[in-house]
Amino acid sequence: MNPITIPDQMVSSVFAGSGRVAFVTKDVPKPGPGQLLILTKANALCGSDKGFYLNGSGERTPGHEIAGIVADAGPDTKAKPGTHGVVFLMDFCGSCRSCKLGYTNQCFNKRADMGFSHDGGYGEYVLINENIFFAIDADLSFSDATLLLDIMGTGGHSIRRALLARPDIESVLIAGAGPIGLGILGMVKIMLGQDIPVYVTDMNEYRLALAAQLGGIPVHAGTEDLAARLAADGLTDGVDAAFDSSGQTAARQACVQRLGKRGVLVCVGHGGDVSLRVSEELIGPERTVLGSEYFTYRELEANAEYLRQHREYLSQIITHRFPASQLQEASDLFFGGQCGKVVVER
Ligand SMILES: [Zn+2]
Ligand SMILES: [Zn+2]
Incomplete structure (x- = not known):
């Protein structure tokens, strides 16, 4: 019945x-x-x-x-x-x-x-x-x-996409602390390990505080120097994986600049562009740029x-x-x- x-x-x-x-x-x-x-x-x-x-x-x-x-x-x-x-x-x-x-x-x-x-x-x-x-x-x-x-779905999928190109991810950068960025953060901690440092950039203080609560390392995109922050933590070569959930060209370019050798950039947020100096930013360091949809x-x-x-x-x-x-x-x-x-x- x-x-x-x-x-x-x-x-x-x-x-x-x-x-x-x-x-x-x-x-x-x-x-x-x-x-x-x-x-x-x-x-x-x-x-x-x-x-x-x-x-x-x-x-x-x-x-x-x-x-x-x-x-x-x-x-x-x-x-x-x-x-x-x-x-x-x-x-x-x-x-x-x-x-x-x-x-x-x-x-x-x-x-x-x-x-x-x-x-x-x-x-x-x-x-x-x-x-x-x-x-x-x-x-x-x-x-x-x-x-x-x-x-979890969109967040987890973007990580599974990243792992195709980079199975040994030990450091992560996420541009954008909106719900998708927070979902990626949560799923990185669950799928890749609690000890992986996950830097999360945004301008929104509320969402940066939420990222910190979830175990992320908040970096204010307007007032803090991301490169200096990574260098202070020993990541002078950059991060292994970057995820753009912001959909903003500038934030995505910041991801490209902070990627290390064999780094993978996963674009999750819609909109904007990405540009690469092919020799220096793609071929030389053998990086990968991926899209991830739902x-x-x-x-x-x-x-x-x-x-x-x-x-x-x-x-x-x-x-x-x-x-x-x-x-x-x-x-x-x-x-x-x-x-x-x-x-x-x-
Ligand atoms: Zn939705
Ligand atoms: Zn079908």
């Missing part, structure tokens, strides 16, 4: 432009073959929603860091109503060349980006294809479960195990929780930047 009574209509949220949230009524969708209807219990706010926040989302209900409960399951599905889980952003085909090899974030026939091309987690219910549902432990809180998505579905399993082991540590990244009815307050705080990750719950 279905434990959840599903109404015909639901409260949903859209961004109306100029930073305003509007609550609208929508029909609750019915799951077809292979589909699940998810009751949204938590949705984490994300910097990638800033365009919607500023310019409006039209009819679209945003929200793509979703944790919830299977409320109803269509024909040809396996998950039972009542199952807890999270939703992978990208609806991948499962049969193209990328998907067959597990690169589900590089699907050639992507069907959806939930919360962008299709309605997402700021509605009471969200309709998904079952392949992007990932079941979680029933005793994990929904807010903590959202950590599996952009925080993560692959199969990484969820390993990350879920990390979350079981390090839940208390990682949940420090979530600094604020609001009821779903306060999406306006949550958004104003989040896009104001005086916070870590912000989650709305219902």
